[in-house]
Amino acid sequence: MRYMKPEEIDWNNLKFGYTRTPVNVRCYCRDGQWGEIEEHAEETVTMHMAATALHYGQTAFEGLKAFRCPDGKVRVFRMDENARRMQSSAEYLRMGVPSVELFCEMVTRVVTLNKEYIPPYESGGSLYIRPVIVGSGPQLGVKPAGETLLLMFVSPVGPYYSGGMKGISAIIDRTHDRAAPFGTGHTKAGGNYGASLTSALEGHEKGYDSVLYLDPAQHRYIDECGAANFFGIRVDAAEEGGRAHYITPASHSILPSITNKSLRQIAADFGMEVEARQVELDELNTFSEAGCCGTAAVITPVSTIFDPADGKTYRFGEGVGLWSKKLYDELVAIQHGEVEDRHGWNTVLDL
Numbered sequence: 001m002r003y004m005k006p007e008e009i010d011w012n013n014l015k016f017g018y019t020r021t022p023v024n025v026r027c028y029c030r031d032g033q034w035g036e037i038e039e040h041a042e043e044t045v046t047m048h049m050a051a052t053a054l055h056y057g058q059t060a061f062e063g064l065k066a067f068r069c070p071d072g073k074v075r076v077f078r079m080d081e082n083a084r085r086m087q088s089s090a091e092y093l094r095m096g097v098p099s100v101e102l103f104c105e106m107v108t109r110v111v112t113l114n115k116e117y118i119p120p121y122e123s124g125g126s127l128y129i130r131p132v133i134v135g136s137g138p139q140l141g142v143k144p145a146g147e148t149l150l151l152m153f154v155s156p157v158g159p160y161y162s163g164g165m166k167g168i169s170a171i172i173d174r175t176h177d178r179a180a181p182f183g184t185g186h187t188k189a190g191g192n193y194g195a196s197l198t199s200a201l202e203g204h205e206k207g208y209d210s211v212l213y214l215d216p217a218q219h220r221y222i223d224e225c226g227a228a229n230f231f232g233i234r235v236d237a238a239e240e241g242g243r244a245h246y247i248t249p250a251s252h253s254i255l256p257s258i259t260n261k262s263l264r265q266i267a268a269d270f271g272m273e274v275e276a277r278q279v280e281l282d283e284l285n286t287f288s289e290a291g292c293c294g295t296a297a298v299i300t301p302v303s304t305i306f307d308p309a310d311g312k313t314y315r316f317g318e319g320v321g322l323w324s325k326k327l328y329d330e331l332v333a334i335q336h337g338e339v340e341d342r343h344g345w346n347t348v349l350d351l
């Protein structure tokens with residue numbers, strides 16, 4: 001597959017998909033020692049056919065973005081958080097664990113080497129960075145690989161919302177769980193995503209945009225919405241002070257989203273009450289807004305949630321709610337350096 005020259009890319013019509021860029025970076029850990037960062041042009045990886053990634057699912061990934069900003073600089077959002085989350089995935093899956101410094105150096109290198117592929121600010125796009133970590137060494141028994149490969153590639157992606165923020169429909173999945181109660185849900189292990197495909201596709205076949213997962217132990221509390229975290233907004237009655245609450249589920253099987261963590265901080269900055277705790281399904285009745293959040297879309301408003309158990313549909317309005325929009329606008333403004341980066345989230349690159 002040849003790659004497009006930057007001037008051939010139609011920046012205003014990019015989707016969230018793979019576009020080849022000239023360089024990816026790789027680093028191997030052998031016998032507990034990380035080697036030099038390598039730069040590669042090819043899109044393929046050669047590894048042993050008995051690599052543990054291939055048959056035992058020793059693989060995890062990350063996703064983060066770099067933005068071309070109105071001041072001409074490039075900003076990478078919270079890459080140290082992605083580094084730490086990849087560390088926790090790699091630790092749990094017994095792979096080589098990259099240091100935060102190595103992870104961040106590789107992110108900086110792959111963004112710098114592909115800087116012509118960062119979409120212009122005006123297009124609303126960004127450069128999506130995909131770190132992947134795999135057990136690349138051979139093993140026949142179920143044991144960790146002796147070699148770990150950390151690789152990172154990038155792809156320019158379009159804005160998630162081109163025609164305004166539309167709400168999605170979700171169906172509660174009561175026949176599949178995303179992760180086990182004390183399983184791998186808190187990590188970005190590849191297996192979680194292979195295991196969610198049937199659930200997602202069955203949801204689509206039934207006519208829903210996404211599926212809502214409940215806690216796998218009791219199916220009583222809300223866990224996640226597809227591969228994104230879930231939140232709801234509740235506003236107290238005026239006579240009780242009219243305070244807005246940002247409420248998001250807490251559970252061992254939820255992947256700790258960095259977008260959600262950032263939104264919780266921004267909500268607190270706005271003076272909202274932030275609650276991260278178990279959220280019963282019934283509580284959906286008290287939310288005026290609902291949404292899912294993650295790097296790809298920041299916030300996707302949820303318009304309806306259908307529960308096949310009792311045929312009930314919870315409704316949260318068609319488009320984006322007031323508070324969701326405020327939170328979205330503030331996070332995006334921080335990412336683009338348009339308001340003060342008061343929590344030190346951005347790495348600013350002069351590219």
Ligand SMILES: *Cc1c(COP(=O)(O)O)cnc(C)c1O
Binds near residue numbers: 260
């Ligand atoms: C990656 C992911 C998210 C979102 O995490 P961010 O750090 O905000 O991108 C949420 N849930 C699941 C299951 C994920 O894999």
